[in-house]
Amino acid sequence: MNEQKNEQKQGRHEDFYFTKHGFIKADWHEHAPSPEGFQPAYLSSPEFQKNGYHCEELRDGFYWVTAGGYDAAFMVTDAGVIAIDAPPMLGENMLAAIESVTDKPIVTVIYSHWHSDHIGAAAIYPPGVEIIAHEITLELLARFPDPLRPLPTVTFKDEYLLELGGEQLELSYKGANHCPGNIFIYAPKQKALVKIDIVSPGSCTFFHCDASENISGWIEAHDQILEYDFDFLVGGHIFRWGTREDVITAREYFHDMLGFADEALMQMSTPDGVGEFFAIPPAEQYSAANENWINSMVNYVTEKMLTKITSNGQLWEERLAGVTTNTKYHAYTVVESTRTERSHKGYQKRGTGGEDFFI
Numbered sequence: 001m002n003e004q005k006n007e008q009k010q011g012r013h014e015d016f017y018f019t020k021h022g023f024i025k026a027d028w029h030e031h032a033p034s035p036e037g038f039q040p041a042y043l044s045s046p047e048f049q050k051n052g053y054h055c056e057e058l059r060d061g062f063y064w065v066t067a068g069g070y071d072a073a074f075m076v077t078d079a080g081v082i083a084i085d086a087p088p089m090l091g092e093n094m095l096a097a098i099e100s101v102t103d104k105p106i107v108t109v110i111y112s113h114w115h116s117d118h119i120g121a122a123a124i125y126p127p128g129v130e131i132i133a134h135e136i137t138l139e140l141l142a143r144f145p146d147p148l149r150p151l152p153t154v155t156f157k158d159e160y161l162l163e164l165g166g167e168q169l170e171l172s173y174k175g176a177n178h179c180p181g182n183i184f185i186y187a188p189k190q191k192a193l194v195k196i197d198i199v200s201p202g203s204c205t206f207f208h209c210d211a212s213e214n215i216s217g218w219i220e221a222h223d224q225i226l227e228y229d230f231d232f233l234v235g236g237h238i239f240r241w242g243t244r245e246d247v248i249t250a251r252e253y254f255h256d257m258l259g260f261a262d263e264a265l266m267q268m269s270t271p272d273g274v275g276e277f278f279a280i281p282p283a284e285q286y287s288a289a290n291e292n293w294i295n296s297m298v299n300y301v302t303e304k305m306l307t308k309i310t311s312n313g314q315l316w317e318e319r320l321a322g323v324t325t326n327t328k329y330h331a332y333t334v335v336e337s338t339r340t341e342r343s344h345k346g347y348q349k350r351g352t353g354g355e356d357f358f359i
């Protein structure tokens, strides 16, 4: 049925590129709407439509700026402005936002991590400005140079205390998660935390655990965020800043998924379980069997996630935006990262014997 639909509409057609070789089109009629409040009022305000950004003072000179999809932050001090990140989607509107609340100069820039979707407009900042980042961020930017991402001028390994104009920011690196070099940026007086690409408040986050590299570290980062005493989380996406409750909810979603991924692996990836997928197709159809094996585990996890009554009595799709579309992509990443990052609960004994383990 879906293949027929796709064959009829090869190539780009209105809002989708159809091909029988790829993914089927998401039919919005079949998906859960975003929970109420996911789209804040500013998104439809004439001011936002005209300016392309929305800026809020979270507390005592600490500001949140969003382009509606990507966000960043800045802090106004007596000695000048500290800008955190420069997403291209905000671009020069980051400067417009800063200029709308102060005429103090930007004296320091902080890179949360090296990804160009969050700092790819950093060339907007004045030449010679101090740029602080983790030492891995410098290493990666030096290795893959980009004129729009000037190299950091100050780096650190574990902790860095930035003091400027009577204000403080505590920078901390706790290991690889979303990517190596992704840091925590905390304003203790304002109780504002910037931690990018872990929690996207109100949603289950973008595909594949927000396109992250170290999934064990990424899931652990939810706990590390909760170790901070914060009232505001700037997460990098999507339409609003976050609260502790948002982090706790996102953590629960991914912990549920870890549990179901373990179940899927123990059912379908043990030596016995995996055999069924490869027994029926001929040997030269190895790849089709392989796809069915992996996608069966993904489907198992997706089904369990979408039908689970969660801790507050609701389905996940009622609690977080994007659940009915994104869960299958997260499920793939969580299943595969479990196979690559966690214990296989045993291994083959000599010959073909041994206790159950997953492959």
Ligand SMILES: [Zn+2]
Residues within 6 Å of the ligand: 113, 115, 118, 178, 197
């Ligand atoms: Zn990123």
